[in-house]
Amino acid sequence: MYDLIIVGSGPAGLTASIYASCYHMKHLVIGGVLGGQMQLAPDILNFPGFNNISGKELTMKMAEQVKTRGGEIVVDSVVKINHIAAGPAAPAEVGLTFLRTSQNRPPAGGLKAGGSAQKASLPAGSWSINGFEIETMEGKKYQTKAIILATGTERRKLNVPGEIEYTGRGVHYCATCEKFDYAGKVCAVIGGANSAVQAAVELAQAASKVYIIYRGTQLRGDPIWLEQVDKNPNIEVIYNSAVTEIVGDGEKITGLKLKSTGVGPTESAEVGLTFLRTSRPDLIGTQGGGSAQKASLPADSSSSITNKNLSLDKVFIEIGGVPGTALVIPLGVKMDQGGYIEVNERLATNVHGIFAAGDLVSYGLSIEQISSAVGLGARAAASAFTFIKQEKAPTVWGGSQIRR
Numbered sequence: 001m002y003d004l005i006i007v008g009s010g011p012a013g014l015t016a017s018i019y020a021s022c023y024h025m026k027h028l029v030i031g032g033v034l035g036g037q038m039q040l041a042p043d044i045l046n047f048p049g050f051n052n053i054s055g056k057e058l059t060m061k062m063a064e065q066v067k068t069r070g071g072e073i074v075v076d077s078v079v080k081i082n083h084i085a086a087g088p089a090a091p092a093e094v095g096l097t098f099l100r101t102s103q104n105r106p107p108a109g110g111l112k113a114g115g116s117a118q119k120a121s122l123p124a125g126s127w128s129i130n131g132f133e134i135e136t137m138e139g140k141k142y143q144t145k146a147i148i149l150a151t152g153t154e155r156r157k158l159n160v161p162g163e164i165e166y167t168g169r170g171v172h173y174c175a176t177c178e179k180f181d182y183a184g185k186v187c188a189v190i191g192g193a194n195s196a197v198q199a200a201v202e203l204a205q206a207a208s209k210v211y212i213i214y215r216g217t218q219l220r221g222d223p224i225w226l227e228q229v230d231k232n233p234n235i236e237v238i239y240n241s242a243v244t245e246i247v248g249d250g251e252k253i254t255g256l257k258l259k260s261t262g263v264g265p266t267e268s269a270e271v272g273l274t275f276l277r278t279s280r281p282d283l284i285g286t287q288g289g290g291s292a293q294k295a296s297l298p299a300d301s302s303s304s305i306t307n308k309n310l311s312l313d314k315v316f317i318e319i320g321g322v323p324g325t326a327l328v329i330p331l332g333v334k335m336d337q338g339g340y341i342e343v344n345e346r347l348a349t350n351v352h353g354i355f356a357a358g359d360l361v362s363y364g365l366s367i368e369q370i371s372s373a374v375g376l377g378a379r380a381a382a383s384a385f386t387f388i389k390q391e392k393a394p395t396v397w398g399g400s401q402i403r404r
């Protein structure tokens with residue numbers, strides 16, 4: 001039996017493994033895609049120690065470090081996690097100790113409000129002194145005392161007509177992974193956060209025009225990327241707009257239908273071969289502020305869109321992810337209202353022995369970046385170690401004894 005199995009080989013899972021090795025825990029990483037979302041990042045400009053590194057290179061460096069430290073990575077997908085049958089269920093304390101340090105956090109599983117160092121009791125049946133059995137897609141079974149779930153997020157779908165029909169035929173979910181010849185092409189990126197902004201910048205290196213279509217009034221990317229959007233004449237941002245349909249000719253996409261998400265009356269417009277037929281150019285663009293944005297549109301861009309007939313060759317849906325929590329729902333692991341895993345400060349879930357790390361944890365603990373995934377991976381490994389040992393942990397560099 002393993003001390004720890006880490007499910008997910010993105011930056012959170014790989015870091016958890018490096019720490020687990022330092023703690024001399026017998027452990028395994030099981031992950032579908034080595035590097036997870038990180039390996040899709042074209043240029044990582046914000047990971048300490050590297051001015052600029054590609055996601056693939058950083059993945060290889062982390063994986064190498066995992067192996068050097070003695071960790072093992074199995075490329076496979078976990079399909080089921082079961083409790084190993086234990087004796088009669090008994091109320092138990094969750095993880096280690098749920099320390100309440102912040103008044104404004106929502107209560108974690110079973111926590112009572114107030115108090116400074118409360119312990120939460122578990123619902124009957126969720127305590128398993130015998131650990132867990134993990135089954136994989138390749139039919140392997142592994143037993144472990146503790147689990148760190150680091151399964152990240154899956155691409156969110158728009159759920160509009162045409163999306164499924166044209167997936168792979170002009171509808172794509174990762175601009176940086178699909179290597180097409182974009183020269184002279186017109187593309188649209190749906191979304192307003194970092195991944196959308198980065199995708200637009202990347203596409204605009206070759207495409208003749210890139211639209212960023214965003215529901216809100218201001219892009220939410222990091223300033224370093226927004227500056228590049230601002231500077232690039234091939235990128236145009238269409239604010240306050242949601243896609244209602246992806247249209248095509250039966251073979252491939254030809255355009256998008258948009259509607260305003262603004263406060264005024266909703267009107268529809270088509271972006272694509274026949275472009276915006278709207279009598280209200282304000283529906284697209286500067287609604288809600290105007291000049292202070294741009295990432296707001298260039299002054300004349302609303303009218304130029306209205307009057308042009310453009311073809312749209314590709315659309316990239318970059319609207320974030322849905323947390324990959326399906327595996328642990330049957331075990332009774334609690335989620336927050338957004339569907340993210342509820343954890344305490346030590347990243348323990350409400351189920352004894354299950355910890356979570358990376359983009360899938362809640363409470364604003366993650367900023368859905370590699371650096372936060374790495375930090376959470378380290379924290380989760382330290383918590384799992386204490387859970388296994390139930391004693392004081394040495395520091396990773398040896399010597400002093402501190403409680404983690």
Ligand SMILES: Cc1cc2nc3c(=O)[nH]c(=O)nc-3n(C[C@H](O)[C@H](O)[C@H](O)COP(=O)(O)OP(=O)(O)OC[C@H]3O[C@@H](n4cnc5c(N)ncnc54)[C@H](O)[C@@H]3O)c2cc1C
Pocket residue numbers: 007008009010011012013030031032033034035036037038039040041042043044045046047076077078079150151152153174176195198324327357358359360367368369370371373
């Ligand atoms: C295009 C793009 C560009 C980005 N650019 C940057 C950037 O410049 N800087 C930055 O800091 N962040 C960037 N990010 C975000 C960053 O990649 C993520 O925040 C980070 O990878 C999250 O790490 P994670 O370990 O939580 O999850 P992920 O990286 O999502 O990894 C999840 C892992 O879990 C595995 N998994 C899922 N389900 C199972 C299962 N059932 N069984 C086994 N394994 C499973 C996956 O295969 C994967 O290995 C970018 C993301 C994208 C998509």
